[in-house]
Amino acid sequence: xxxxxxxxxxxxxxxxxxxxxxxxxxxxxxxxxxxxxxxxxxxxxxxxxxxxxxxxxxxxxxxxxxx
Numbered sequence: 013x014x015x016x017x018x019x020x021x022x023x024x025x026x027x028x029x030x031x032x033x034x035x036x037x038x039x040x041x042x043x044x045x046x047x048x049x050x051x052x053x054x055x056x057x058x059x060x061x062x063x064x065x066x067x068x069x070x071x072x073x074x075x076x077x078x079x
Contacts, residue, residue, distance in 0.1 A: 023031065039047060 036044065
């Protein structure tokens with residue numbers, strides 16, 4: 013029963029086309045590259061912040077081991 017419910021909830025090929033067309037109508041052809049660029053910048057900033065936090069935590073652990 014779970015498998016049937018899971019398959020029903022996923023959009024198929026024709027639904028993806030309709031979703032893409034709706035996005036194209038809402039944002040227009042000129043806005044989509046700007047939207048994708050903004051998403052890319054957001055992902056890049058998130059990854060940079062994640063790496064910085066990881067690096068600071070690792071440096072803190074190394075300092076604790078030295079003391």
